[in-house]
Each structure stands twice: as C-alpha cells, then as structure tokens.
C-alpha cells in the first residue's frame with residue numbers, strides 16, 4: 264500500500280511550504296530569474312527545510328546554483344565546501360565550480376533530499 268505514505272508526504276510538504284520561517288539566511292548573491300519556479304528543498308533524512316531555490320527549466324533538481332538560492336537554513340555567505348543538514352548533520356550536497364560558466368553550485372547527492380514546488 265503506497266498511497267497513505269504519499270498522502271502523508273504531500274501533507275508534510277504543504278506544511279513546509281506554508282511555514283518557511285526556518286529558512287533564516289537570505290542569500291546575498293541571489294539574483295532573480297524570470298519564468299522560474301520556486302522549489303523547496305528539504306533533508307531526506309529528517310525533513311528539515313534546507314533551501315528555497317529558484318529553478319529554471321524543466322526536469323528534476325540535480326544541482327543548485329548559488330545565485331539562485333533565495334533563502335537557506337545553512338549560512339552560505341562563506342560558501343562552505345559541502346551542504347549539510349543543520350538538524351541531523353547529514354551531508355546533502357557538495358560544492359562544485361562549473362567551469363563552463365564559472366559559477367558556484369551545490370551538486371545534490373542523489374536520494375538524500377526532497378523537493379516540493381512552492382506556489383507564490
């Protein structure tokens with residue numbers, strides 16, 4: 264039986280999207296992108312909200328460009344080498360520099376995070 268689990272998961276995401284107050288760090292490098300979607304990224308282990316991210320283009324989330332992170336629950340002003348959950352301390356992403364575009368991004372580790380679309 265999969266559906267009760269899915270309903271609970273959906274409810275958790277809805278609650279997370281409404282609260283939003285856990286994301287205490289505003290990203291100083293944030294730049295608005297037209298036609299993007301807002302995605303709430305949370306820890307796959309403990310559901311702690313990690314970041315509000317501005318996603319451009321279709322498809323799933325593989326990495327987060329630093330300049331598109333709106334808010335986060337981790338202080339990114341020093342650009343730490345890894346992104347870890349502030350609650351359970353598990354590592355969720357590693358910092359990478361995309362040479363082609365010379366941009367800093369956090370490459371998310373597969374299956375250790377959840378995403379939910381946030382409606383503005």
Ligand SMILES: [Zn+2]
Pocket residue numbers: 306307308309310311348349350351352353
């Ligand atoms: Zn966690």
